[in-house]
Amino acid sequence: MSTYSIKAVIFDMDGVLIDAKDWHYEALNKSLSIFGLEINRHDHLVTFDGLSTGQKLKMLSKTHVLPESLHPFINEMKQQYTMDLTYQLCKPVFHHQYALSKLKDSGYHLAVASNSIRNTVKVMMEKSNLMQYLDFYLSNQDVSKAKPHPEIYNSAINKLGLNPKECIIVEDNENGLKAAKASGAHVLKVDSVDDVVYESIMNFIKSVEEKND
Secondary structure: OOOOOEEEEEEEEEEEEEEEEHHHHHHHHHHHHHHHOOHHHHHHHHHOOOHHHHHHHHHHHOOOOHHHHHHHHHHHHHHHHHHHHHHHHOOOHHHHHHHHHHHOOOEEEEEEEEOHHHHHHHHHHOOOOOHHOEEEEEOOOOOOOOOOOOHHHHHHHHHHHHOOHHEEEEOOOHHHHHHHHHHHEEEEEOHHHOOHHHHHHHHHHHHHHHHOO
């Protein structure tokens, strides 16, 4: 019989704490448009959602005439466009601040594990005023294999010094969910940033702990 109680909540960022999916989509397409390429909305949602820009470019090079030598330039342009949108649009959201502040006050460890690059995570967490509640954050630059590989979640759990069964991961997209489930932690799936509210997280924690009793 398991006796683990939940001690930490690890959040994905895009689509969970920050409504930035369209920002990444628009920024990458703006960069690709220089070379006459575009990812359509269906492919973005079904195939590319939750992957890093580097992973997306590698996939595009397999199916389009996109030389790999252009990847660094496109990636750099994409990150700049993402930052432009972030500074314009990223703002504090009350129900996220409330949820994280209440969880922190209740003694839970909090972390973010994102497939975005380190600077994007840092700026988005600062602009949304959520950084103050986090123990730490991890980006795709902190691991050798990005989601859907579980390395980033394994790293976060190890950094917390916890057993996977003492952690909840909040995720939204297929690639992130694969990574979260493979880590062995409990996974709370959300459909959008609007689902990330204190009551829902606490209800999930209680349901997990009741099953463990």
